[in-house]
Amino acid sequence: MVLIQQIVNGVMLGSTxxxxxxxxxxxxxxxxxxxxxxxxxxxxxxxxxLQVVLLAGGGVTAAIAAAAVSAALVGVLVYLLAIKPIKxxxxxxxxxxxxxxxxxxxxQELATRFFGGEQVGFPVQMESHIWHLxxxxxxxxxxxxxxxxxxxxxxxxxxxxxxRVGMAMRATAESMTISxxxxxxxxxxxxxxxxxxxxxxxxxxVLVGMSFNSISPYMGVDMGIKGLAAMLLGGLGNVYGAMxxxxxxxxxxVISVAYLASSYRDAFAFFVIIAVLLxxxxxxxxxxxxxEA
Amino acid sequence: MVLDPYIESxxxxxxxxxxxxxxxYLPVSAGLLxxxxxxxxAIGAYASAYLTTELHWPFAGALVSGGLVAGIxxxxxxxxxxxxxxxxxxxxxxxxxxxxRVFFLNFEPTGAASGLGGIPTYxxxxxxxxxxxxxxxxxxxxxxSRIGRAIEAVREDELAAEVIGINLTRIKVAVFGLGAFVAGxxxxxxxxxxxxxxxxxxxxQRSAEIFIMVVLGGMGNFAGAALxxxxxxxxxxLLRLGNAQEWxxxxxxxxxxxxxxxxxxxxxxxxx
Numbered sequence: 001m002v003l004i005q006q007i008v009n010g011v012m013l014g015s016t017x018x019x020x021x022x023x024x025x026x027x028x029x030x031x032x033x034x035x036x037x038x039x040x041x042x043x044x045x046x047x048x049x050l051q052v053v054l055l056a057g058g059g060v061t062a063a064i065a066a067a068a069v070s071a072a073l074v075g076v077l078v079y080l081l082a083i084k085p086i087k088x089x090x091x092x093x094x095x096x097x098x099x100x101x102x103x104x105x106x107x108q109e110l111a112t113r114f115f116g117g118e119q120v121g122f123p124v125q126m127e128s129h130i131w132h133l134x135x136x137x138x139x140x141x142x143x144x145x146x147x148x149x150x151x152x153x154x155x156x157x158x159x160x161x162x163x164r165v166g167m168a169m170r171a172t173a174e175s176m177t178i179s180x181x182x183x184x185x186x187x188x189x190x191x192x193x194x195x196x197x198x199x200x201x202x203x204x205x206v207l208v209g210m211s212f213n214s215i216s217p218y219m220g221v222d223m224g225i226k227g228l229a230a231m232l233l234g235g236l237g238n239v240y241g242a243m244x245x246x247x248x249x250x251x252x253x254v255i256s257v258a259y260l261a262s263s264y265r266d267a268f269a270f271f272v273i274i275a276v277l278l279x280x281x282x283x284x285x286x287x288x289x290x291x292e293a
Numbered sequence: 294m295v296l297d298p299y300i301e302s303x304x305x306x307x308x309x310x311x312x313x314x315x316x317x318y319l320p321v322s323a324g325l326l327x328x329x330x331x332x333x334x335a336i337g338a339y340a341s342a343y344l345t346t347e348l349h350w351p352f353a354g355a356l357v358s359g360g361l362v363a364g365i366x367x368x369x370x371x372x373x374x375x376x377x378x379x380x381x382x383x384x385x386x387x388x389x390x391x392x393x394r395v396f397f398l399n400f401e402p403t404g405a406a407s408g409l410g411g412i413p414t415y416x417x418x419x420x421x422x423x424x425x426x427x428x429x430x431x432x433x434x435x436x437x438s439r440i441g442r443a444i445e446a447v448r449e450d451e452l453a454a455e456v457i458g459i460n461l462t463r464i465k466v467a468v469f470g471l472g473a474f475v476a477g478x479x480x481x482x483x484x485x486x487x488x489x490x491x492x493x494x495x496x497x498q499r500s501a502e503i504f505i506m507v508v509l510g511g512m513g514n515f516a517g518a519a520l521x522x523x524x525x526x527x528x529x530x531l532l533r534l535g536n537a538q539e540w541x542x543x544x545x546x547x548x549x550x551x552x553x554x555x556x557x558x559x560x561x562x563x564x565x
């Protein structure tokens with residue numbers, strides 16, 4: 001029973017990692033680029049969500065919506081200002097990665113300037129019910145986190161597989177040149193991809209704020225690293241891999257805290273990743289495509 | 294003539310950063326990217342600082358030993374790089390850096406989370422200058438040598454290199470280990486100048502900074518890496534001038550983007 005409780009907690013934590021990892025993997029899919037400011041986009045989402053709760057007295061739904069919209073805007077801005085001009089000039093393939101580090105520094109500094117460098121509490125505007133299901137304890141906050149993140153993942157799955165735009169996204173990820181020749185407006189698809197990826201990160205920001213009860217301008221780096229790890233575990237560019245990778249890392253982390261040494265929690269995820277990579281050098285669902293990036 | 298202490302400290306940090314940038318340039322010259330140089334730096338810093346503070350070793354011996362410990366770990370980390378490539382390798386090394394950080398965060402003999410203090414100030418400007426010169430000499434000698442040409446062949450086309458009889462395993466693992474050794478030396482110099490070290494100083498940001506130096510300078514040659522190190526160290530200091538003090542890191546981030554837009558192949562890189 002205790003183990004099941006730990007797995008439930010792990011899935012809850014992991015589903016927020018998944019949301020961030022999906023963003024990385026979507027961006028990687030269309031641009032073959034590791035977007036190192038994605039963690040900061042997540043952080044901005046969390047702060048905007050907090051402002052909505054504090055200033056406008058909004059509820060969880062309003063906070064999530066505002067965080068999604070603002071993070072999408074920030075993500076698209078990062079693309080337009082720091083990635084697109086470099087891609088157009090055909091420089092070294094790592095040049096855009098460095099400029100996203102630059103964008104991350106700018107976002108972190110701006111957040112510190114506006115919101116202060118301290119950790120701030122995240123008041124949850126929600127009655128916290130507690131349910132006991134035969135030994136397993138669930139709070140309403142946990143349920144909201146699970147429902148929102150799993151719901152978004154399902155929505156993304158439907159969007160990517162069923163809609164025309166989703167199909168265009170997959171085609172662009174397969175080959176930008178060919179899809180462009182076939183009449184897909186790849187530039188719009190890229191912007192849309194950044195918007196969706198960043199919106200998911202923004203929602204994750206609010207969910208993490210709710211579960212940890214505090215946020216800070218520096219949290220983007222840690223969560224960004226976890227998201228990267230989750231994406232890698234699943235295989236670069238694979239959306240379902242990113243979902244699974246996030247859940248695996250969340251569960252591993254929670255179980256390592258419960259049964260092994262809690263002070264090593266941030267290292268366990270990477271032990272798992274290195275072990276998986278030694279067996280499958282391209283991640284769990286990785287294909288031999290997308291190797292050079 | 295006595296140097297202004299502020300200028301001296303900037304020069305020392307520039308020198309240490311040149312050493313760190315070259316430590317990443319070495320594996321990069323064989324096509325192996327690492328986002329975990331901060332981890333090797335931490336190992337060198339902690340090992341050498343432990344030797345001088347707790348065991349009272351002479352500085353030179355402690356520095357080299359710290360580098361060797363980092364180098365040995367580098368050899369071990371280099372082995373998976375035979376199978377793991379590209380972005381996967383970048384993120385695997387990032388994970389390695391995190392593991393090192395968490396290790397020192399929990400390792401009681403070196404102070405765990407509270408850090409290791411009271412390290413004697415052995416790192417002076419002449420010491421740094423000598424190590425920088427030696428590292429540059431190493432890179433220069435390596436480039437012209439038989440091994441250097443083998444490294445270049447591995448970077449350009451692994452398969453072709455293997456076909457003409459280059460031992461891929463030996464080259465890749467050796468170059469990773471050598472880079473880690475140099476990073477460990479850089480870490481030792483850092484520890485004996487800062488006099489206090491804690492795990493947070495060697496976190497992801499440190500690795501990213503070293504990564505920035507090499508790409509910013511241009512990945513094709515070691516002079517580029519050295520120039521990148523100078524820019525990344527001196528630029529934020531120059532931004533201290535004037536009244537824009539509190540905006541300097543924001544401006545630094547923006548400048549980083551601007552430089553990459555203007556010269557996406559790096560400051561000294563060759564356009565292909």
